[in-house]
Amino acid sequence: MEQKSAEATALGKGRALAAQVRRVKYGLYTVPSQSEPGTYWTVVQRADGGLQCVCPSGLVGRPCAHRAAVVVRRQREEVNARVAA
Secondary structure, X not given: OHHHHHHHHHHHHHXXXXXXXXXXXXOEEEEEOXXXXXEEEEEEOOOOOOEEEOOHHHHOOOOOHHHHHHHHHHHHHXXXXXXXX
């Protein structure tokens, strides 16, 4: 139950951060920290699209708003590309 709550919290924060995600190059993004100055690197690491973030939560495998933000941004881009096509 606690895991679902943490995932829901990360997703809610990720939605709010999605507009601030910056793609550095294919598979590499920066996302602003919400708790301190600066940004965190989020990397698409696996062929299945799995993400790794270097924030404290991401480094220990907990739900992460930065990863959620990248997922939300990528989904929005995919929808926009389909609509444009």
